[in-house]
Amino acid sequence: MQKILFLLLASFLALQSTSAQSESPVVVTKDKLRVVFQLTSNDTLLQKSLVKQLHNFLVAAPNARLEVVCHNNGISFLQTAITKQADKIKDLKARGVDFVACENTLRERKIKRTELVNECRTVPAGVVEIVLKQKKGWAYIKV
Amino acid sequence: MQKILFLLLASFLALQSTSAQSESPVVVTKDKLRVVFQLTSNDTLLQKSLVKQLHNFLVAAPNARLEVVCHNNGISFLQTAITKQADKIKDLKARGVDFVACENTLRERKIKRTELVNECRTVPAGVVEIVLKQKKGWAYIKV
Amino acid sequence: MQKILFLLLASFLALQSTSAQSESPVVVTKDKLRVVFQLTSNDTLLQKSLVKQLHNFLVAAPNARLEVVCHNNGISFLQTAITKQADKIKDLKARGVDFVACENTLRERKIKRTELVNECRTVPAGVVEIVLKQKKGWAYIKV
Numbered sequence: 001m002q003k004i005l006f007l008l009l010a011s012f013l014a015l016q017s018t019s020a021q022s023e024s025p026v027v028v029t030k031d032k033l034r035v036v037f038q039l040t041s042n043d044t045l046l047q048k049s050l051v052k053q054l055h056n057f058l059v060a061a062p063n064a065r066l067e068v069v070c071h072n073n074g075i076s077f078l079q080t081a082i083t084k085q086a087d088k089i090k091d092l093k094a095r096g097v098d099f100v101a102c103e104n105t106l107r108e109r110k111i112k113r114t115e116l117v118n119e120c121r122t123v124p125a126g127v128v129e130i131v132l133k134q135k136k137g138w139a140y141i142k143v
Numbered sequence: 144m145q146k147i148l149f150l151l152l153a154s155f156l157a158l159q160s161t162s163a164q165s166e167s168p169v170v171v172t173k174d175k176l177r178v179v180f181q182l183t184s185n186d187t188l189l190q191k192s193l194v195k196q197l198h199n200f201l202v203a204a205p206n207a208r209l210e211v212v213c214h215n216n217g218i219s220f221l222q223t224a225i226t227k228q229a230d231k232i233k234d235l236k237a238r239g240v241d242f243v244a245c246e247n248t249l250r251e252r253k254i255k256r257t258e259l260v261n262e263c264r265t266v267p268a269g270v271v272e273i274v275l276k277q278k279k280g281w282a283y284i285k286v
Numbered sequence: 287m288q289k290i291l292f293l294l295l296a297s298f299l300a301l302q303s304t305s306a307q308s309e310s311p312v313v314v315t316k317d318k319l320r321v322v323f324q325l326t327s328n329d330t331l332l333q334k335s336l337v338k339q340l341h342n343f344l345v346a347a348p349n350a351r352l353e354v355v356c357h358n359n360g361i362s363f364l365q366t367a368i369t370k371q372a373d374k375i376k377d378l379k380a381r382g383v384d385f386v387a388c389e390n391t392l393r394e395r396k397i398k399r400t401e402l403v404n405e406c407r408t409v410p411a412g413v414v415e416i417v418l419k420q421k422k423g424w425a426y427i428k429v
Contacts, residue, residue: 060268125346134425139277142285142428203411282420285428
């Protein structure tokens with residue numbers, strides 16, 4: 001009888017564990033997916049959700065190459081004095097995410113390169129960068 | 144004279160009819176277009192316009208395969224207690240539209256599968272799903 | 287001593303000039319990039335930034351073929367009585383940009399073709415147009 005109870009308990013715990021496992025993030029693919037994200041908004045909630053999205057993506061597709069192009073109002077995401085995601089950007093950069101600022105946006109808004117977080121690089125035109133990546137077969141996500 | 148008047152009237156009515164016809168939705172292509180839509184907003188007007196968009200798409204391209212991936216705030220579109228489009232979702236599902244919920248979003252917001260409309264399925268990560276579809280040649284539309 | 291001062295001054299001016307040059311828009315590629323833009327918003331600031339985006343794109347990629355598909359609330363961009371960008375649309379059209387209105391949107395909102403700017407053409411379904419272009423290899427940008 002005790003043995004049966006033990007087995008029932010063990011089965012129950014095993015089920016619990018399986019259920020918990022299926023609820024936590026899982027690896028969906030080991031493919032080297034390449035994705036360019038476009039951020040054009042200064043909405044801090046949206047920027048926070050982008051950071052979570054990038055994290056979740058790297059959990060589900062650990063070999064992915066991710067690039068985030070920021071232009072127009074999205075430039076605030078990379079401005080040291082404004083962004084609320086500086087720590088997360090540092091973490092994600094260390095995990096290989098490429099952060100990119102649009103020089104057209106910088107010039108039009110008189111923002112200096114030195115006002116941006118160290119973890120980013122710049123391109124002459126953000127939208128052209130996104131189009132060039134799509135042409136090379138990268139997927140595109142508008143944030 | 145009466146005959147001429149009659150012919151003029153008939154021509155006029157025929158023109159009217161042609162004009163009305165050209166104003167109603169038409170089949171644009173019979174190609175098997177494949178499109179993944181991304182919904183991230185809980186704006187009920189936007190969700191209403193998505194439903195109309197899907198309908199219009201199937202009129203213009205009756206052989207299209209359409210998939211709608213809902214994540215972040217877009218999950219409300221699939222929540223039985225919240226969505227205003229339950230009937231339309233049922234109709235569109237019957238016409239072959241595939242509705243998909245993001246499990247990361249469900250977990251982060253503590254939403255249970257049972258709280259979603261029956262007509263949807265879930266995937267581990269919504270954005271990865273969209274990227275995988277693009278990689279397979281599906282077109283992408285951000286709603 | 288005067289010579290040294292002169293050389294220093296010349297170097298300084300040369301640096302200034304280089305710096306200014308690198309800050310102004312540059313040609314990024316002479317490739318014939320093809321891009322379809324999707325406009326669905328009546329936000330006048332967004333519409334203004336789209337116009338700037340198209341201009342910047344043609345500076346960075348002078349051989350690009352650009353198409354702007356307007357549907358849903360984005361139709362206001364092409365409505366003569368509403369748009370604030372009529373002059374810019376005329377300029378961009380002259381530089382080869384293709385402006386397109388969705389007939390489904392026109393019919394649903396009872397807008398006549400004659401209420402749109404001359405510089406645009408119409409298609410039966412805006413979203414189908416965008417998908418057909420993606421299928422032909424055009425890049426896609428959601429504005």
